[in-house]
Amino acid sequence: MIANDLFRKLSCGAKFSNKNRLPVKRKLENGSTTSLPKLKVCIKEETDTGRKVKASKVTKSLVATPVEDTRIKSEDSSSDDSGSEQENREQKKSAQQKKIVPPEKVELINQLRLNRLRNQHKIHVKKSRHSPEVPNVIESFDQLSTDYGVSNRLVANIQSCYSTPTPVQMQAIPILLKTHSLHACAPTGSGKTAAFLIPILHHLKKPMKCGFRALIICPTRELAKQTQREALRLGDEMNLRTHVIHMVDDPKKCDYSFASGRSYDILVTTPNRICYLLSQNPPKIDLSNIQWVVIDEADKLFEDSKNSFRDQLDTVLTACNNPSKTIALFSATQTRDVNLWVAKNVPNRIRFSIGLINGAVELVDQKLLFTGSESGKLLAFREMVAQGLHPPVLVFVQSKDRAQQLFTELIYDGLNVDVIHSDRTQRERDNVVRAFREGKIWILICTELMSRGIDFKGVNLVVNYDFPPSTISYVHRIGRTGRAGRPGKAVTFFTKDDTVNLKRFGEKMRPH
Known part of the structure; x- marks a missing residue:
């Protein structure tokens, strides 16, 4: 159909007026066109195989339209925005990685881990109101050198005798290394002897000519000799002198005063013998420089019997008049008499037990x-x-x-x-x-x-x-x-x- 015929049919009956007719714009003359800048573009021509690329500078005149300018600008701005967003993400990620955990949270995490470790090894700590802060347990003997400055020589001696610390050693050694007084109850055969010898050997370090500096009290002479053997084994090449009183009836051999000129570092003995030497006039032993007092098998020493050493123990502690001395009690059982005496004479002690109190060995x-x-x-x-x-x-x-x-x-x-x-x-x-x-x-x-x-x-x-x-x-x-x-x-x-x-x-x- 011819377009004019279609227009006539559609406009049948319509009236047109020239009043509302839109003005017709003149066509721009050829000379009035605004010239836009020409761009010189370097085009690389690539072969079909794609292996060889020939670069040739071809100069073409391109008329940059406003639309193209707008598109180029928007691409540049969007690329800048995306780059800044990526930088922000990286900064946030690094900030999260470098985020510092509050000290309160770190302390809480460490405390929960410590409690889990103590529960795992059945270590039950009981503090009094005068007790100091309880040190953390150790999990290996390597921590003695890194955390407490124990010499490599002593650590090597320890590791030659023991592979890993027993539960009583895990808690007792850090407490005594901090020179805190202690009351520990652990089953027989659990390593209590090494638990108090290791801190003593660490603090004494080397021999000195000032009399006894550590006193270990045992209920029997057999146990005293066993403790001496363990001290010599752990203190190998440290030259510390450990002595057991063999006899007290020989005036020449049993004189341990400063006037005698005999010098030792560690004394391991029974209460009977040391009390006899203290009762002489003048006393045949001087305990004024004692820094450590260890009472091994304390429950035996406090038994209600004719052989009870309770009064003798009071005499010995009175002679050890060094106000800065550390007192440690070890036993396999706990009795009411022992607890009362310790509460009275060692109020600032830390008390802990391993396993069931007064319980038998599980093995x-x-x-x-x-x-x-x-x-x-x-x-x-x-x-x-x-x-x-x-x-x-x-x-x-x-x-x-x-x-x-x-x-x-x-x-x-x-x-x-x-x-x-x-x-x-x-x-x-x-x-x-x-x-x-x-x-x-x-x-x-x-x-x-x-x-x-x-x-x-x-x-x-x-x-x-x-x-x-x-x-x-x-x-x-x-x-x-x-x-x-x-x-x-x-x-x-x-x-x-x-x-x-x-x-x-x-x-x-x-x-x-």
């Missing part, structure tokens, strides 16, 4: 054996021998007479057995202990003398031939086995007369 398989009567005990023991014993074996009896009677019975059975008690001379006792350690004696009959702190390596069986007089005695007796992470076994004989005492031992029994 010991405990067994009760009913024998009916006293005569049945010997039959029961012979039956155990017939079934096969795994030496070394410790047999505990109630008195020296009972020990000698049982020894007489067993020696005629052809058993490799010996006996130790306080009626034997010191030389005989030393020889028996040495033979038992070397495996020359398989069965050793002993009284309560050997139940306190003596460390026999690898005791497989403890036999309570006579029923223990107290739960504390029971814990110490069976603590001769199951030491240093090794399992052990304990068998307790009881008769009809002992049944009344079984109830109070129920909590201590841990049969496997």
Whole structure:
């Protein structure tokens, strides 16, 4: 259809007027066109294969329109904006990475980790209102040099004896390195001796000619000699002198005053001997320079018996008149008398325990054996021998007479057995202990003398031939086995007369 015909049909009946007609603009003349700047562009011509690129400068005149200018400007501005946004993101990310955690949050995190570590190793800390801040536990002996400045020589000696710290060492060593007084309760065989020797050796550092600077009190001479051996082993090549008082009746050999000219650094002794030297006129020992007082097996020293060392201990502490001394008490059990004495005399101490208080060693398989009567005990023991014993074996009896009677019975059975008690001379006792350690004696009959702190390596069986007089005695007796992470076994004989005492031992029994 012709366009004019279509227009006529659509505009049929319409009237047009020239009044409202829009003015027609004149066409621009050719000479009036505004010339825009010409751009010179360098164009690179690329071959079809794309391997060789020929660059040739070709000059072309391009008329830049306003639209193209606007587009170019917007691209430039958008690229600038995107670049600034990316920079802002990177700055925020780096700021977050460098964000400093508040000190309160760091302290809270460290405290939660410390509590978890203590719970894991069953370390229960109890502070008094006068107690100082409790130091953190150590997880390895390497921390002693990095955190506390312990010498490399001492750390090497420690690592030659122990691989990792035991729970009592984890908490006791940092406390004593800070020279805080301490009351610790830990099972037998848990490494208490090294827990107080390591801080003492660190602080004494080297020998000095000013008298004794550390005093370690033990209930028996056997335990004192064992402590001396451990001090010599840990203090190898440090030249610190550790002494045990052997005799007090020789005026020349037992004079430890300044006038004697004899100089030692560490004294390990029993309360009886040191009190005797202090009672002489003039005193044969000077304790005015004592910086460390360690009471090992404190529960034994405070027992209510004729051999109680409580009064003697007060005399010794009075002689140690250095106001800056550090006092440390270690034991396997806790009693009310010990706690009262410590609260009175060492108010600023830190107190902690390992595991169940007054509990038996978890590695010991405990067994009760009913024998009916006293005569049945010997039959029961012979039956155990017939079934096969795994030496070394410790047999505990109630008195020296009972020990000698049982020894007489067993020696005629052809058993490799010996006996130790306080009626034997010191030389005989030393020889028996040495033979038992070397495996020359398989069965050793002993009284309560050997139940306190003596460390026999690898005791497989403890036999309570006579029923223990107290739960504390029971814990110490069976603590001769199951030491240093090794399992052990304990068998307790009881008769009809002992049944009344079984109830109070129920909590201590841990049969496997």
